[in-house]
Amino acid sequence: MSYHANEKGYYGEFGGAFIPEMLYPNCEELRQKYIQIMEEPSFKEEFNQLLKDYVGRPSPLYFAERLSKKYNAKIYLKREDLNHTGAHKVNNTIGQILMAKRLGKNRIIAETGAGQHGVATATVCALMGIECVVYMGEIDIARQAPNVARMKMLGAEVHPALSGSKTLKDATNEAIRDWINNPVDTHYIIGSVVGPHPYPDMVARFQSVISEEIKAQLLEKEGRENPDYVVACVGGGSNAAGAYYHFLDTSEVGIIAVEAAGKGIHSGESAATSALGKVGIIHGSKTLLMQTDDGQITEPYSISAGLDYPGVGPLHAHLFKSGRGEFISITDDNAMKAGMELSKLEGIIPAIESSHAFAVLDQKKFEPSDVVVINLSGRGDKDLQNYIDYFNL
Numbered sequence: 001m002s003y004h005a006n007e008k009g010y011y012g013e014f015g016g017a018f019i020p021e022m023l024y025p026n027c028e029e030l031r032q033k034y035i036q037i038m039e040e041p042s043f044k045e046e047f048n049q050l051l052k053d054y055v056g057r058p059s060p061l062y063f064a065e066r067l068s069k070k071y072n073a074k075i076y077l078k079r080e081d082l083n084h085t086g087a088h089k090v091n092n093t094i095g096q097i098l099m100a101k102r103l104g105k106n107r108i109i110a111e112t113g114a115g116q117h118g119v120a121t122a123t124v125c126a127l128m129g130i131e132c133v134v135y136m137g138e139i140d141i142a143r144q145a146p147n148v149a150r151m152k153m154l155g156a157e158v159h160p161a162l163s164g165s166k167t168l169k170d171a172t173n174e175a176i177r178d179w180i181n182n183p184v185d186t187h188y189i190i191g192s193v194v195g196p197h198p199y200p201d202m203v204a205r206f207q208s209v210i211s212e213e214i215k216a217q218l219l220e221k222e223g224r225e226n227p228d229y230v231v232a233c234v235g236g237g238s239n240a241a242g243a244y245y246h247f248l249d250t251s252e253v254g255i256i257a258v259e260a261a262g263k264g265i266h267s268g269e270s271a272a273t274s275a276l277g278k279v280g281i282i283h284g285s286k287t288l289l290m291q292t293d294d295g296q297i298t299e300p301y302s303i304s305a306g307l308d309y310p311g312v313g314p315l316h317a318h319l320f321k322s323g324r325g326e327f328i329s330i331t332d333d334n335a336m337k338a339g340m341e342l343s344k345l346e347g348i349i350p351a352i353e354s355s356h357a358f359a360v361l362d363q364k365k366f367e368p369s370d371v372v373v374i375n376l377s378g379r380g381d382k383d384l385q386n387y388i389d390y391f392n393l
């Protein structure tokens, strides 16, 4: 079975490009050129140079000794939180801004949930001197205020999305609307492995540097390239796709995907797509999504703005349906507890998105010899107010 996109962007039954006619030329141009551009030596050189000198890659693979002792397994953290701008998102925005330049686009739009992708996009636009507009749900603007300020300082315009749940899904709708109105000069930098083909595959390829580095780092530290498990949180699924990418075809490596159960899977307030989702189309892609019996999208909920999305990327829908990935849903409370534990045991305050991945340690029993890599997708600075409110700090 293949876990990579085919020519038409399908992973098994999921994926494709379900787009309005107005966007067809943009998506088609991108589809025809993205692999060719990514494989050009000058593109690779510029991408790798910026990842090294601007982002600070390779990000360390850190052996978490106290956490390992507590959970009786060998636990390594892939430190995407140490990247410039504080999360994995910048790997993709560096790649896409270079892609936009080669496609001759001079205006960038993006959607953002937690604000990390918005910040990463505003950052690369400042770096390249390109106009940037970021759409963000009104609720997310309130709960991720530091990131809104950062985007503004970086020169981006932040437009509130006022419809629906006023979160990531609605911001994405607004961005797509903008793109339909500005198809010629504008490139839409999608922030996850979602959207119409070729976005899921392109974003996964840009993020695949994460697993490429894990392999080399594990070889050095453990004498073998493959961990027993790789664990990552899944909003749309880009940090997870990057952490899994080079292990997808290696069946000995267990893939664990962690979704947000919010106040409980069956509470009516969650974003546990694999548990609750049915096949449907969202933002140009056929995937699993939370919907009512008559096909209307259910408003998602999670304490974490980056996981508050009613769907998952088509790769993840395929990993779930095929059984290649093990999907675990984590509540707000368990994620917050895990975030506090990581802070106390290792001196690392994680983004609340990443805290969900750490909560798996309490839910799943590993063997003492198991090498478990947890992708620490981002740092907790942006979430400090949420931690303060939750724990009464």
Ligand SMILES: Cc1ncc(COP(=O)(O)O)c(C=O)c1O
Residues within 6 Å of the ligand: 087, 088, 113, 114, 115, 116, 117, 191, 192, 193, 233, 234, 235, 236, 237, 238, 239, 240, 305, 306, 307, 351, 353, 354, 377, 378, 379
């Ligand atoms: C730190 C962090 N982790 C994870 C995510 C979820 O996105 P994805 O599933 O695409 O990695 C976000 C989204 O904003 C984020 O900021």
